[in-house]
Amino acid sequence: MIEVQELSIVYGHGKEAVPAIDGVSFHVAEGEMVAIVGPSGCGKTSLLLAIDGLIRPTSGRILIDGEEVRGVRRDVALILQDAGLLPWKTVRQNAELALRIQKRRESVDGILSALGLSGFENRFPAELSEGMRRRVGIARALALRPRVLLMDEPMANLDSLTRERIQSLILDLWWEMGFTGIIVTHDIEEAVFLGQRIVVLSPRPARIRTVLDNPGMGRHEYRGSPEFMEKVKVLRQILGGNG
Amino acid sequence: MRLALAYFLGIVLIFGAWAMVSFSLEEIKGRPILPYPWQAAVAAGENIWTLLSAFGVSALRFLVALVISFFVGLPVGLAAGFEPKLADFLSPLIYLLYPMPPVALLLFLYLAFGLGEVVRLVVVVMALFFQVVVAAQGAAKFISPTHIVAVRSTGASRWQVYWHVVIPATLPSVLTAARVSVGLGITMLYIAETKLGILLPPNQGLGRFIEYYTFRADIALAGVVALALLGLLFYVVLEVLERQLCRWKYVGVKGAGS
Numbered sequence: 001m002i003e004v005q006e007l008s009i010v011y012g013h014g015k016e017a018v019p020a021i022d023g024v025s026f027h028v029a030e031g032e033m034v035a036i037v038g039p040s041g042c043g044k045t046s047l048l049l050a051i052d053g054l055i056r057p058t059s060g061r062i063l064i065d066g067e068e069v070r071g072v073r074r075d076v077a078l079i080l081q082d083a084g085l086l087p088w089k090t091v092r093q094n095a096e097l098a099l100r101i102q103k104r105r106e107s108v109d110g111i112l113s114a115l116g117l118s119g120f121e122n123r124f125p126a127e128l129s130e131g132m133r134r135r136v137g138i139a140r141a142l143a144l145r146p147r148v149l150l151m152d153e154p155m156a157n158l159d160s161l162t163r164e165r166i167q168s169l170i171l172d173l174w175w176e177m178g179f180t181g182i183i184v185t186h187d188i189e190e191a192v193f194l195g196q197r198i199v200v201l202s203p204r205p206a207r208i209r210t211v212l213d214n215p216g217m218g219r220h221e222y223r224g225s226p227e228f229m230e231k232v233k234v235l236r237q238i239l240g241g242n243g
Numbered sequence: 244m245r246l247a248l249a250y251f252l253g254i255v256l257i258f259g260a261w262a263m264v265s266f267s268l269e270e271i272k273g274r275p276i277l278p279y280p281w282q283a284a285v286a287a288g289e290n291i292w293t294l295l296s297a298f299g300v301s302a303l304r305f306l307v308a309l310v311i312s313f314f315v316g317l318p319v320g321l322a323a324g325f326e327p328k329l330a331d332f333l334s335p336l337i338y339l340l341y342p343m344p345p346v347a348l349l350l351f352l353y354l355a356f357g358l359g360e361v362v363r364l365v366v367v368v369m370a371l372f373f374q375v376v377v378a379a380q381g382a383a384k385f386i387s388p389t390h391i392v393a394v395r396s397t398g399a400s401r402w403q404v405y406w407h408v409v410i411p412a413t414l415p416s417v418l419t420a421a422r423v424s425v426g427l428g429i430t431m432l433y434i435a436e437t438k439l440g441i442l443l444p445p446n447q448g449l450g451r452f453i454e455y456y457t458f459r460a461d462i463a464l465a466g467v468v469a470l471a472l473l474g475l476l477f478y479v480v481l482e483v484l485e486r487q488l489c490r491w492k493y494v495g496v497k498g499a500g501s
Binding site: 049052054071072073074077078080081082084085086087088089097098101102123124126127144 | 389390392393394395396397398399403407408411412489490491494
């Protein structure tokens with residue numbers, strides 16, 4: 001469904017040119033959940049923003065449903081690092097933002113209550129805990145009922161308990177809503193818990209180092225199982241080898 | 244209640260100090276220089292309708308100037324701060340014109356606009372406009388890129404980015420700047436109403452009222468007090484407006500306002 005072909009992104013021109021991504025190719029099947037891991041600052045976010053149509057590739061191309069991505073698509077939603085909530089909008093207004101910008105009138109009550117945000121609709125982000133803010137960010141993206149969900153380190157800077165809860169939440173939502181997901185992370189366990197396949201990137205400029213199959217992914221019990229631990233170990237070795 | 248008490252004490256203090264200055268000046272110079280507060284109060288009572296009318300005209304004039312400055316200054320400032328290409332072109336213009344005092348141009352303004360209502364508004368607008376522009380430009384430069392990406396990733400148009408992010412993000416700074424500029428604005432209003440209001444009767448603005456009664460110190464002083472109250476009124480109105488429109492600034496643990 002999503003095809004990234006020989007994608008390269010270079011920021012700046014001439015002597016100041018900084019390559020961020022160098023010839024990356026991979027594909028994601030419909031309904032699949034793929035994790036992209038790599039060291040901090042390796043260009044993971046650039047890759048995600050390119051798939052979202054916010055950054056133009058320097059060379060190569062990205063196809064979704066066989067159509068080249070040339071701008072933001074309305075069936076693709078993005079969850080940003082630190083949620084990216086607008087502090088001047090209430091929980092409800094933030095959750096509705098994407099819908100209203102697309103002039104859609106659906107209600108967000110269902111998704112807010114599914115994410116445990118009922119009763120907080122009129123609060124501002126500053127009044128919420130960090131975990132709740134992330135859930136509002138997830139609600140904003142999912143309110144669109146997207147076919148593709150792009151996640152940029154949605155669990156970064158969370159305490160470990162909240163992080164695991166939100167990981168489980170994303171897993172449940174993936175089963176329920178059946179979106180195609182790409183999650184970018186630098187957390188090894190998160191990649192193993194949420195990625196059916198794990199694309200491992202090199203340090204900047206990002207190149208694909210390897211792609212790991214992770215058939216065990218999909219159940220909550222997977223976390224902590226010997227199979228899970230083994231996969232974490234393998235991934236840690238790959239990343240540690242040049243890190 | 245405590246706030247009301249604080250204001251009451253403040254008023255008592257100011258009037259007390261005023262009375263003392265009046266007394267001291269009279270003792271030193273041997274003749275009355277500054278009328279006592281109660282003399283000004285009596286003078287205000289005797290001319291209450293003229294004074295109220297002058298206050299109303301000044302308030303309306305200031306309000307119109309403020310609204311014009313806001314609706315013209317905000318887009319110019321935001322564009323100069325947010326659109327990099329426009330910024331290169333607009334910034335030098337803004338910085339060259341910003342420090343120029345419109346008072347210095349009174350003669351040319353008079354020649355260009357005559358002595359009508361327009362020229363008085365122009366003087367006040369010229370002062371307030373740049374305050375709004377510079378505040379909006381400064382605030383627009385520091386908009387969080389995450390907020391822009393969040394909105395653009397949903398497919399927002401340029402106008403929607405302004406409506407959902409740029410305007411609400413900069414509004415607190417712009418309103419604060421407007422509030423801080425009230426003092427300057429009132430000064431310009433006074434100058435406009437005296438220097439460019441010489442054909443007016445005393446009920447057509449507080450500046451004119453004060454000028455008209457130059458030789459009746461007690462009445463003129465009542466006008467000065469009214470002018471101070473006019474400034475206070477707009478200061479409070481802008482503060483209330485900020486608290487209403489930017490409620491998000493005043494919630495939560497960190498966001499507690501001063």
